[in-house]
Amino acid sequence: MFWKIKTLKNIVRRSTNNNSANNNSDNQEKAEPIPKSINAVKSKLEDIFSECGDLIFREIVCNSKLKLLVVYFDGFVDKRALNQDVMRPILDHFSNEKPQGKSKRISELIKESIVNNNDIKETENIKQAVDNILSGEALLFIDGEDKALIVGVKAPQGRQVEEPDTEVSLRGPREGFVENLLTNITLLRKRIKNPNLKMEMIELGEQTKTDVCICYIKGIANEQIVQEVRDRLKKIKIDAILDSGYIEQFISDSRISLFPTVGNSEKCDKLAGKLLEGRVAIFCDGTPYVITVPHLLIETIQASEDYYDHAFFTTFLRLLRLLALLVSNLLPSLYVAMVAFHPKIIPFKLMITIAASREGIPFSSFTEAILMTVTFEMLREAGVRMPRPIGQSLSIVGAIVLGEAAVAAGIASNLMVIIISITAICSFVVPPLIRATMLLRFIFLAAANFLGFLGIAFLVVAVFIHLCRLRSFGIPYTAPFSPLTAPDLKDSLVTVPIWAMITRPRVLRPESGDAEAGIKRQEVQIKQ
């Protein structure tokens, strides 16, 4: 991943250098006011957007006196809206009547009384005009005036709101975010109807000018965290923000850690929940993945459904997820440690089974485990990358390779196949940690091959020390377990019903300064 980004960045950077001459001339022009003559405007724009075949200039002559120039990117604007709500009223108005008294300027006239569209603004300089053209508005230049009208007729872009593929839920809303920032914000506003839901817009990326939005609920979110988010975002200097993943890597606390200290989600209800707990969200235009910070370890085993379901099931499921997490990390290495170092621990009957199944296999159990795990990871990666229709045949091949053939050929033992399968199943249970688990599994295997259980134990301790070292935006990553925050244990491994979760997470407010301000989530019901 790291190398990929780097090369991408280099490419972007190189293209920047090529265009730098152009850009510089751009920069000088931007501050300029709009020339009065539309011909001048047109030639200037043609200069800026040279070789941009998708830019449309349309000149309209209503009567001898009034000339208009409409500029927009083809396909970017909703042509029907442009024609019906903007062009037709203007044409109707000016072709039928003579211009009224000169007291009002034409642009004001058009803006205030002719055009049907609500989203209409004025601008006086070329820079703003160019920016708006680029972001998909239609620009209306009027001959003889040094102002241009920006008409918001952006065509709805991208997908419809649909259920996200990555976070499927049985219970609960199915709306997922889309690539469009405004749609996403709307989806969120629909859920939290509160003026305290703040959206701070900033622009990131020198080339891409991506809209990024910091979102939080004032009074619930910790001000310090919000400020920290602002500071960290401001420090980002990069050519392109193509996905929220770019931002994630820039703002995360530890750059070496395998564990995510920044969360992301595609689901509206999940995001709303996080915001209401006091977290800060970062929307990024062009991606359905919304970042949430701070992100703690416990969040990786929380799912949005947990809060919609009975607390007993939730508790059970959370414990199950924890178990799956442990198994997917440790099972192959524990097996290797047992077979290679501590046959003592294996029950006698099982030992005979294992020994029998391993008879005649040329590899050590460690090599066997590595081979099988790598094969499995390749299968998984292939499954993600390749075109969907081939998936069927891949899964068949995979099953044969991983299953019977390897055993029949005497390359892997039966038991190893079972172990790798269990590990694979478990690794899918906790999606946010799939990547960390994938690498850790190999490291654990190496440790097991080196020192058996002791090696594994050392590594487990090391991982936990690492986790204790980690912080996400100043919040200890392993909270609420360490440091122990008793009130927050209600929503950890063991959960209580939603009516008993009286307080918002306390860990998100580490300093006592504003401790009581946003803690209470609901009134305690004393009387029935």
Added chain:
Amino acid sequence: MINRKDKWFLSTAMLAVLCLAVLFLPGCWNNRDLTEINIVTALGIERSEDGKILVTIQVVEPAAIQSTASGKGKGGGAQPKPVFVLSYEGETVFDALRSMLSQVDKRLFLTTAQVLILGERLSKEGIVEVLDFFQRDHEVNYEMDVLIARDVTPAELLEIENDIDPIPAMYIKKTVENTVSRAKVKRTILIDLIKELSKSGRQPVLGQIAKAGKKVVRTEGTAAFKNGKLIGWLDPYATRGFLFATGKVKSTIVNIPADGGKISMEVIRSNGNVDVKLKNGKPVKLIVKVNLEANIGEYEGERKKVSPDYLHKLEKIFGEEIKKEIGRAINLAQKKYSSDIFGFGEQLHKFHPHYWKKVENNWDDVFSNLPAEIIVNAKIRRTGFIKNPIMKER
């Protein structure tokens, strides 16, 4: 920024190198695959005539076990044998075990050993010395069963193969384990033996194993020790008496003569303890107290209606019968072997340490000459599905 990125790169590279180094670290210490060990299931130790230690091992062949377990009768070819047995003579146990590697292919793995069979000659000369290895080694299972081979060498016993269980050691272990329902052999695991050997005022007792035919063994009766040396045998009934007295009976069948026939009583619960009665600071009596509950398991007597009074009468006879067995055991221990296998001395040691100090050295003589009082309190609780045997309707 540059500095941080460099550090990032450096640490990643170091981690990668470290992982690779560990991955390819050849021949790690203590790393032996399961296919590189011989799984020992049983150990036999005997002293040869010239005073050396003869160690016999029984090793399983996992593949053969699997094929006998799953695909019996698959193909007519010669089935591989599930176990092999090997003996080796050495100066000490450890020496013999290590030297044995000149005859077997893989390292011997002892944790899986289920039984340790001690030979008769060895036991007579003392078992304390050979047990040292088993306490010291880190791979020995402290929970394996220890038995004494009677009239047969351990090697002969370990070579027995039959169809009951493909692994003879498991077969032996199971027969010993089911003493919980017959109480005719004492089950001793290694840790208990070690503890008993070091206790003052108690002599160890081990279960005995004998050959009962070409393909079967019999684990019945026990062997009594004195100061770490085999001193004699207890027959199955004396063994049961001993087990009753020490409270180790879980369940057993006791036959009592009644009404011109026999009644088999199924003991379902029993506890017993031993004590020494002191008078004026001197022991005057050994006391054995046993409480037990039983059901009528089988009635082969003259047909009779079973009434509560009759049960009470039976209880008495039943108690007498058990008293007889216990008396037999105590008599053997006192008169014949002069060895305090019941742990009367231990009781003295624990509760009257001052007196114990005085008699510690000649306790065996004191013990042999004390009268014993046996109190059995037997209760018969239930009669099974039916009350009376078949009687002609009148």
Added chain:
Amino acid sequence: MNTVLVLIIFAILIFHDLSRFIKQKDPIKVIAIYTFIMSASLVVSLLLAAGRRPPGPAEWIEWMLKMIGVVR
């Protein structure tokens, strides 16, 4: 062989730490104390690796306590 291993490990440790000290411009006493402790360890471990074990602190202490007469 052992000696070489000891030297390699110490070289890595000392190089890692000293480069850090120099980069952070630590006062000379840090380097002095560090060097003192590390060289003491190095000398002892080289002697140990070579198989010539100097009398250890346990012996000194026992000897001292015997001198005072606390331990028999």
Added chain:
Amino acid sequence: MENVKISGIQLFLLIIGFLFGSTSILTPVASAKNDAWLAVIIGGLGGACLVWMYVAIAVLNPSKTLVEILRNRFGKYLGNAIAILYIWYIVHFSALTFRNFGEFIVTVTYPETPMVVIIGIFAALLVYAVNSGIEVVSRSSELFVPLLFVIIIIISLSLITTHDFTAFLPLLENGIKPVLHAAFEFATFPLGEIFVFLMVFPHFNKKINNLKKIAAFSVIIFILLYLWSIFEYLFVLGKDLLYRANFVPHIIASLIPNSNLEPLIDIYLIIGGGVKISICIYAAAKALSQVFGISDYRKLVTAVTTFSVVLSVWVYENLLEMVEFAQKVWPYYSIPFQIVIPLILLLSSYRAKTD
């Protein structure tokens, strides 16, 4: 860096982990045979007095470390000299703990692995922990030490069927002398070693008076748990094996019926040992940096740990020397550090306070 704080529960778990550090491998009171439990009670009372003394010193000198207190009371030069002796003592006993741990692992599961390798890897791990700061150490202990309780309870419950509840009789068979000796041993190892916490107490975040409660609570819990363990050892192993065995807790773990879980259970010994050694290394490095006026103790952690590892290999030639030393010499060697100097500190701080 200096304003890191430790909460009450973290301190409690640190103390418990520290105390179980070596006692989960060795049994200091084993020499009293079947009166070991009595030795635990007597030694526990004595040790509790020692701990009370250290806590009282900490309360009288709030937010001062041992080195600062020593310098306050004895003047700059003498104070520093004594502090250096203390550093030696702390490094020495962290080396002993390393050695205990290494000997244990090599004896019970890895007879072919060189002990230095195991100690070295363990040391690297602890350097990582201590370099992350005392806060990370205490937070990790918050995750791991509760496992100690769980494992102790699991072991004792699974052995309930093999108990012989009269094994602690007869009382005082060999007179009171060996019991007192063992009790003294127990008071100085591990209870007296709590003085190391004088370097940690200043980080405690609550009011200084709570320190007393937490220290008392953790020492009482430890003594009760250890008493429980000792009774369990006696009931399961008997006095003879308790006396003869090198690593009693390991044998106990291997006796769990129908399973051989001891390699897994031994792992929990890392927890206690890890807490203990990391506290020692932290204390030594911190004290060293304070004596020489170095701002950041982290710069000296590698050096101190390396020395401690080398010392651990150097200090004994064989296992029996280790056991002998821990039983015979250690208690007397500890007297000046654990009793005499703290007593002087306590009295002089008290006088300074009342004046």
